[in-house]
Amino acid sequence: MIDIDDWFQSAIDDYELKNIPFENFGKKKKKIGRGGFGDIYSTTCKSIPSISAIPEVIALKGVSVGEEDSGMSIKRFLNELKLHSMAKNDRIIKFFGVSRDEDNDQYYLIIEFADGGDLRGYLTRNKNNIQWEEKLNLAIQITEGIAYIHNELNTAHRDLHTKNILIHKGSAKISDFGLSKCLDSTITTRSKIFGVIPFIEPQVFHDRRYKPDKKSDIYSLGVLFWEISSCCTPFRDVNHTTLGNEIFMGLREKPVPETPLEYVQIYSGCWETEPTQRFELNYIIDRLKTTSLTPVFEDPIIPESETPSDLYLKIDNNFASLSIITDLDISTNIRVQHVSSSINSKNYLKTTVKPIKISLPLRTIGELWLLNFFEKFYLFNLMILLLSSWFFNI
Known part of the structure; x- marks a missing residue:
């Protein structure tokens, strides 16, 4: 169990931390957030000869030992003190020392104030x-x-x-x-x-x-x-x-x-x-x-007027029914033509071509090549099918 009376001084001694008198901070403190165990404030700081790098504006990150879970809060506070005392890297928020507000029984980490917030x-x-x-x-x-x-x-x-x-x-x-x-x-x-x-x-x-x-x-x-x-x-x-x-x-x-x-x-x-x-x-x-900024992901776009039954080719006289595959796992932006064809009672061919934009993830160049191959193979057979149907209905 942590002894509230001496844990703070022990941390200062163990981790060789700078203990900054609370009087060095400005009276006006603006709450800018809340950490895992206390509120965070921004305030001004007087020049401290022993800490030449400390800026004029700093952040106070606190812990209240009077809370119900004070034991856990202090453990987490000590854990953060230890790691901050070890970390020396520009990708980690800078740490300058600790302080205690004895009037309110509050303990603080003194850290770099981030001007852009979280x-x-x-x-x-x-x-x-x-x-x-x-x-x-x-x-x-x-x-x-x-x-x-x-x-x-x-x-x-x-x-x-x-x-x-x-x-x-x-x-x-x-x-x-x-x-x-x-x-x-x-x-x-x-x-x-x-x-x-x-x-x-x-x-x-x-x-x-x-x-x-x-x-x-x-x-x-x-x-x-x-x-x-x-x-x-x-x-x-x-x-x-x-x-x-x-x-x-x-x-x-x-x-x-x-x-x-x-x-x-x-x-x-x-x-x-x-x-x-x-x-x-x-x-x-x-x-x-x-990472390349292109190609980019785009949502599949299907016209609102279309229903699932529109996504396949159908010839009215049941001569043939062919499906268009739309769920291939290919990671690039491609355009697939949606072909809707029918032979009506007057024996003439009516064809409409509607574009559907599909964006899918490309895994291999081979998959894209296969898609192009089968698309051409499909269109070739479709042409033969339609010409045959037209010929036999003359």
């Missing part, structure tokens, strides 16, 4: 003008940050989502290590689910004893990448009381129109249900850096 808010505000080049850069920066946490700190973040990614001067920075776990340590079995449901891997909803690890972060990256592509909250129209079970059963968000197909392939490879099938971080970074 990623979710940033995407929402810029939904109509953010370009794909910037989206890819954000995805790369976040992945590089996770790679640093995994490789240099040997730690899994375990709570990765768009509100834990902060934007400062146009760059993405990872924050909130409260649920992070060093993989050299023993992970305590827990019965509660912590985190934001859309970003949690399926295994957690099936087995409460499941231990999230680095592959859990890869799954969360996939959902995070999707949110970057859409600028929308994932599963916003799904009831969250049943969402966990639906994710376990295979529910995933659908690609957003105009998303580069390579990007869709990347995040789909991240959120695979089976952890061993998820992409590796180095592979993800390499793919993101070389």
Whole structure:
């Protein structure tokens, strides 16, 4: 059990942290959010000779030890202190020290103030003008940050989502290590689910004893990448009381129109249900850096006047009935002609050609070649069929 009277000083000594007097901060403090165990404020900070890099405006991230779950809050607070004291990377939000407001029994981490807010808010505000080049850069920066946490700190973040990614001067920075776990340590079995449901891997909803690890972060990256592509909250129209079970059963968000197909392939490879099938971080970074912005995903467009029965060729006198295949798994943008033909009672041919735009994922060049071959073969036989029908009805 943590002794509330001495845990703070012990943390300062153990992690060699800077203890900044609370009087150094401005009296006006603006609440800008809430972390896993306390409110977050922005405020000014006086110059501190021993911390030359501390900026004029900082963020105070607090924990209240008076809350009912103070023991858990302090443990998470200490965990974040430890990891922040170790992390030295531009993709991680900067950490300057700790402070205590004795009047209100509040403890704070002093961290970098992110002028762009969290990623979710940033995407929402810029939904109509953010370009794909910037989206890819954000995805790369976040992945590089996770790679640093995994490789240099040997730690899994375990709570990765768009509100834990902060934007400062146009760059993405990872924050909130409260649920992070060093993989050299023993992970305590827990019965509660912590985190934001859309970003949690399926295994957690099936087995409460499941231990999230680095592959859990890869799954969360996939959902995070999707949110970057859409600028929308994932599963916003799904009831969250049943969402966990639906994710376990295979529910995933659908690609957003105009998303580069390579990007869709990347995040789909991240959120695979089976952890061993998820992409590796180095592979993800390499793919993101070389991703082409074309071709893009587009929704299939079928005229509203059409019914499923319109999607095949039919000759009225039952001479023949042929189907047009529309569900080939080919990853490119193609145009398939919808042919509707009939021979009426006056024995003349009437043909209409209607375009249907179909967007599907290209796996191999061979599949596209086969499609073109069978399309030409189909049209050739159709011509023979129609000419024969016309000839025998003269």
